Amino acid sequence: MKRISAILMSGVLAFSLCACSGNGGGSEKPADTGAVFKAGTYEADGTGYGGSGSPIHVKVTVSDTAIESIEFTAAGETPTVGGAAIPLLVDKVVAAQSTKIDGVTDATFSSNGFFESVNDCLKQAGADPEKLEPKESGSAEAKDVEETYDVVVVGAGGAGMTAAITAKENGKSVIILEKAAVPGGNSSRATGGMNAAATHYQKEQNIEDSPELYYQDTMKGGHDINDPALVKTMAEQSSAAIDWLDSIGAPLSNIGQAGGASTKRQHRPVDENGKILSVGTFLVEHLSATCKDKGIETKFNTRVDKILVEDGKAVGVHGKTDDGANVTIHAKSVVIATGGFGSNPDLIVKYKPELKGYVSTNASTITGHAIAFLEDIGADFVDLEQIQIHPTVVQKDGSLISESLRGDGAILVNAEGKRFCNELLTRDVVSAHVNEQTGSYAWLIVDKNMYEPSTVIQKYVKNGLMTECATIADLAKLMEVDEKVLTETLNKWTECCKNQKDPDFERGNYDAILSDLSHAPYYAVKIAPGIHHTMGGVKINTNAEVIDVKGNVIPGLFAAGEVTGGVHGGNRLGGNAVCDFVVFGRIAGTSASK
Numbered sequence: 001m002k003r004i005s006a007i008l009m010s011g012v013l014a015f016s017l018c019a020c021s022g023n024g025g026g027s028e029k030p031a032d033t034g035a036v037f038k039a040g041t042y043e044a045d046g047t048g049y050g051g052s053g054s055p056i057h058v059k060v061t062v063s064d065t066a067i068e069s070i071e072f073t074a075a076g077e078t079p080t081v082g083g084a085a086i087p088l089l090v091d092k093v094v095a096a097q098s099t100k101i102d103g104v105t106d107a108t109f110s111s112n113g114f115f116e117s118v119n120d121c122l123k124q125a126g127a128d129p130e131k132l133e134p135k136e137s138g139s140a141e142a143k144d145v146e147e148t149y150d151v152v153v154v155g156a157g158g159a160g161m162t163a164a165i166t167a168k169e170n171g172k173s174v175i176i177l178e179k180a181a182v183p184g185g186n187s188s189r190a191t192g193g194m195n196a197a198a199t200h201y202q203k204e205q206n207i208e209d210s211p212e213l214y215y216q217d218t219m220k221g222g223h224d225i226n227d228p229a230l231v232k233t234m235a236e237q238s239s240a241a242i243d244w245l246d247s248i249g250a251p252l253s254n255i256g257q258a259g260g261a262s263t264k265r266q267h268r269p270v271d272e273n274g275k276i277l278s279v280g281t282f283l284v285e286h287l288s289a290t291c292k293d294k295g296i297e298t299k300f301n302t303r304v305d306k307i308l309v310e311d312g313k314a315v316g317v318h319g320k321t322d323d324g325a326n327v328t329i330h331a332k333s334v335v336i337a338t339g340g341f342g343s344n345p346d347l348i349v350k351y352k353p354e355l356k357g358y359v360s361t362n363a364s365t366i367t368g369h370a371i372a373f374l375e376d377i378g379a380d381f382v383d384l385e386q387i388q389i390h391p392t393v394v395q396k397d398g399s400l401i402s403e404s405l406r407g408d409g410a411i412l413v414n415a416e417g418k419r420f421c422n423e424l425l426t427r428d429v430v431s432a433h434v435n436e437q438t439g440s441y442a443w444l445i446v447d448k449n450m451y452e453p454s455t456v457i458q459k460y461v462k463n464g465l466m467t468e469c470a471t472i473a474d475l476a477k478l479m480e481v482d483e484k485v486l487t488e489t490l491n492k493w494t495e496c497c498k499n500q501k502d503p504d505f506e507r508g509n510y511d512a513i514l515s516d517l518s519h520a521p522y523y524a525v526k527i528a529p530g531i532h533h534t535m536g537g538v539k540i541n542t543n544a545e546v547i548d549v550k551g552n553v554i555p556g557l558f559a560a561g562e563v564t565g566g567v568h569g570g571n572r573l574g575g576n577a578v579c580d581f582v583v584f585g586r587i588a589g590t591s592a593s594k
């Protein structure tokens with residue numbers, strides 16, 4: 001997204017700032033007249049999520065004594081993450097007259113790149129950013145809010161925004177409360193795609209599939225402990241969910257193969273050149289734009305801590321803003337869409353002690369605090385101990401390497417330079433195989449023919465997650481394995497692709513493979529398992545109504561997405577969570593409108 005923001009402050013600014021010594025390369029010091037800056041407009045780049053190839057560019061205008069305005073372009077940032085965070089930071093820096101402020105949660109790359117570029121400008125203007133202490137905001141005490149709507153939705157992730165749009169389409173007044181500063185939650189992180197069966201895209205591409213086959217794959221993948229009625233609903237409504245996404249301008253037309261699926265059913269977005277895009281940022285961008293178009297208000301920085309109940313019926317919620325104001329929303333229906341608890345180590349250890357110390361792929365706001373306020377009103381829960389670890393996680397920062405890469409042809413190679421399993425087995429099984437290898441890690445390898453059509457892989461390389469190796473010799477060096485052994489492994493895999501047969505590990509689905517990995521350069525990343533998805537959660541029925549511990553519906557209360565349990569059973573298949581949030585987000589929005 002290309003975006004320009006200009007914040008022009010009017011009136012005379014009377015800030016008391018520390019005197020600074022300029023240390024910007026070759027810049028002049030401000031004249032010794034009490035001035036803080038050498039007035040002017042300065043430009044600089046900072047490295048954000050788009051890497052050095054697509055930096056954040058800022059233009060900072062300063063007077064003698066104040067930061068007057070900041071304009072930026074940030075085409076390389078994810079629109080719904082960094083792209084949404086930078087305008088907030090512009091406001092904050094101008095208000096604080098300092099860059100010594102917190103970045104936006106879960107937009108760390110973008111925040112750091114923005115601060116880097118602004119600091120560069122301030123140095124050019126002769127100031128030392130380290131010495132510019134943040135100015136007290138002096139704003140009036142935060143005001144409490146009390147409002148009434150037909151429907152209040154808690155959480156602006158995929159499920160919450162889908163439910164809100166659906167309720168609005170049904171003519172209801174709707175508000176969303178979101179604890180983060182930007183929308184998206186874990187939904188923004190979804191990279192691979194959305195599973196759906198018997199869609200018009202599959203038919204157009206001659207892919208045979210059915211809700212029944214999708215149901216069977218999901219039950220099998222979830223070790224048959226899933227709630228069959230919920231899985232059946234998801235499978236049967238998945239094709240209509242794809243149609244609904246078409247209707248809001250979010251087509252998922254490319255279809256790939258994901259682990260545990262009998263056929264190609266993982267639907268993905270593509271750009272104007274046909275390159276595959278990350279599904280999460282694409283959907284969050286379209287869902288949040290649709291919310292805005294339909295006039296749905298989202299109150300950000302507002303964390304809900306209580307469901308209001310009268311005569312056993314949910315009648316609203318209470319929350320608090322980051323600056324301490326109380327927010328009370330009265331509503332006929334309440335939809336809880338707060339996601340899972342993958343970023344809450346205490347809850348992870350409580351429900352699955354053996355996962356102590358594992359890194360997490362989740363957004364930091366995904367802490368599962370809804371469990372407590374749902375428990376308070378007697379809601380029932382299922383499968384909370386079912387926590388998925390994902391086999392391909394970068395250990396230094398929890399970055400996920402999408403499963404779709406393996407579906408498209410990536411292989412996993414161990415510390416001895418050898419493949420060790422069918423890479424398309426379910427996540428729990430592949431994770432167990434990785435944990436059994438020397439050092440409990442593996443390398444995931446793709447080649448030029450997979451890199452070129454995939455913006456996802458290109459982004460991994462840009463962000464330094466994957467390393468480019470010109471030759472197999474370079475790849476062996478990176479992986480610290482014997483070049484001869486690695487060459488044999490790659491040649492053997494190319495043979496498997498040619499013969500459509502993998503005698504060692506019986507991997508199949510050659511139709512979905514984009515490359516036989518015989519085309520240098522190669523791209524590789526070292527991975528190991530990390531916490532990825534919390535399959536358990538609050539109990540719902542097929543109308544997305546929340547069920548209490550006595551087995552009764554709690555009137556007025558609905559839930560959708562990762563906060564719920566039952567759809568994924570003991571193991572979630574890649575691509576099923578996005579389908580879950582669209583299908584059950586739609587159902588929750590419809591039920592909440594009745």
Ligand SMILES: Cc1cc2nc3c(=O)[nH]c(=O)nc-3n(C[C@H](O)[C@H](O)[C@H](O)COP(=O)(O)OP(=O)(O)OC[C@H]3O[C@@H](n4cnc5c(N)ncnc54)[C@H](O)[C@@H]3O)c2cc1C
Binds near residue numbers: 154179180578
């Ligand atoms: C790295 C990664 C990659 C993934 N890739 C895929 C994929 O390719 N395909 C797939 O199907 N699934 C994928 N998933 C899983 C999928 O993204 C999530 O399960 C799904 O998006 C969850 O959607 P949701 O709307 O339920 O929750 P979220 O999108 O997590 O949204 C929940 C929102 O609620 C807010 N919130 C939480 N508590 C409160 C509170 N008390 N008050 C107010 N707001 C609150 C959060 O801040 C958040 O914005 C991936 C997950 C991760 C982490």
